[in-house]
Amino acid sequence: xxxxxxxxxxxxxxxxxxxxxxxxxxxxxxxxxxxxxxxxxxxxxxxxxxxxxxxxxxxxxxxxxxxxxxxxxxxxxxxxxxxxxxxxxxxxxxxxxxxxxxxxxxxxxxxxxxxxxxxxxxxxxxxxxxxxxxxxxxxxxxxxxxxxxxxxxxxxxxxxxxxxxxxxxxxxxxxxxxxxxxxxxxxxxxxxxxxxxxxxxxxxxxxxxxxxxxxxxxxxxxxxxxxxxxxxxxxxxxxxxxxxxxxxxxxxxxxxxxxxxxxxxxxxxxxxxxxxxxxxxxxxx
Ligand SMILES: Nc1ncnc2c1ncn2[C@@H]1O[C@H](COP(=O)(O)OP(=O)(O)OP(=O)(O)O)[C@@H](O)[C@H]1O
Numbered sequence: 001x002x003x004x005x006x007x008x009x010x011x012x013x014x015x016x017x018x019x020x021x022x023x024x025x026x027x028x029x030x031x032x033x034x035x036x037x038x039x040x041x042x043x044x045x046x047x048x049x050x051x052x053x054x055x056x057x058x059x060x061x062x063x064x065x066x067x068x069x070x071x072x073x074x075x076x077x078x079x080x081x082x083x084x085x086x087x088x089x090x091x092x093x094x095x096x097x098x099x100x101x102x103x104x105x106x107x108x109x110x111x112x113x114x115x116x117x118x119x120x121x122x123x124x125x126x127x128x129x130x131x132x133x134x135x136x137x138x139x140x141x142x143x144x145x146x147x148x149x150x151x152x153x154x155x156x157x158x159x160x161x162x163x164x165x166x167x168x169x170x171x172x173x174x175x176x177x178x179x180x181x182x183x184x185x186x187x188x189x190x191x192x193x194x195x196x197x198x199x200x201x202x203x204x205x206x207x208x209x210x211x212x213x214x215x216x217x218x219x220x221x222x223x224x225x226x227x228x229x230x231x232x233x234x235x236x237x238x239x240x241x242x243x244x245x246x247x248x249x250x251x252x253x254x255x256x257x258x259x260x261x262x263x264x265x266x267x268x269x270x271x272x273x274x275x276x277x278x279x280x281x282x283x284x285x
Pocket of ligand 1: 025026027028029030031032033044046078094095096097098100101143147148150160161
């Protein structure tokens, strides 16, 4: 099959990566993730299920997103390294983050102390700001969740897998976020309601992640992700900010605005607190 010549993407020769010596580190909506060695360096190899990659139009869309990712460089964005030249499977390589995801950290440690939570929030915000400031079009993550935030050895967080979620939306020829139920938990109301959306949807997810870091885990754990998203979209349900563990500046300022029902009232992730506004570049597909 080979890579589409019209989609420039850095190709890595399969012989440089020993997939036989790989170690399974996780599984997501698209396929398995392996720890492999590429030219002596540990990297993450993400395999894309053939049910997704065998559909030519979907594969093309995937490669287009990867080509965009390849151009990005930021300390809080997981570095894309290339696509494996593999005749039967679509596999791409990113840097390996050995400390796992923010989801794992929260599960292990529970509630984070304020200093750590703020440092983590800034890491995510910086990465997201870089994506949102991208020219000529803002890059909307669409699936910002604790599972898509990884930690490096130095303790810094990096955002990964942006833009890819819309490919599974396309697959259904409709409008579904990734198959993983986790995504519903962080989904902005306008996405759930299938309205057009902008980068504010990421602000909404960001606020929920910040809330979780102070609280130690997701709220409404007894309900399914879909139930949570439904209530947020149609009953204006929001996580409670009244808890004593939640620092006042965040309780009063950031979160209520970031979780506003009306996207245009949401506060941007940026420090200067300008309103995010409607963003035409992110209209729904
Ligand atoms: N670059 C990486 N370095 C280290 N571990 C990783 C890396 N990428 C993914 N992982 C691990 O593999 C798991 C699965 O990743 P993947 O991105 O495929 O799925 P997910 O984010 O959990 O779910 P979804 O695909 O639905 O968003 C992650 O939760 C993480 O623990």
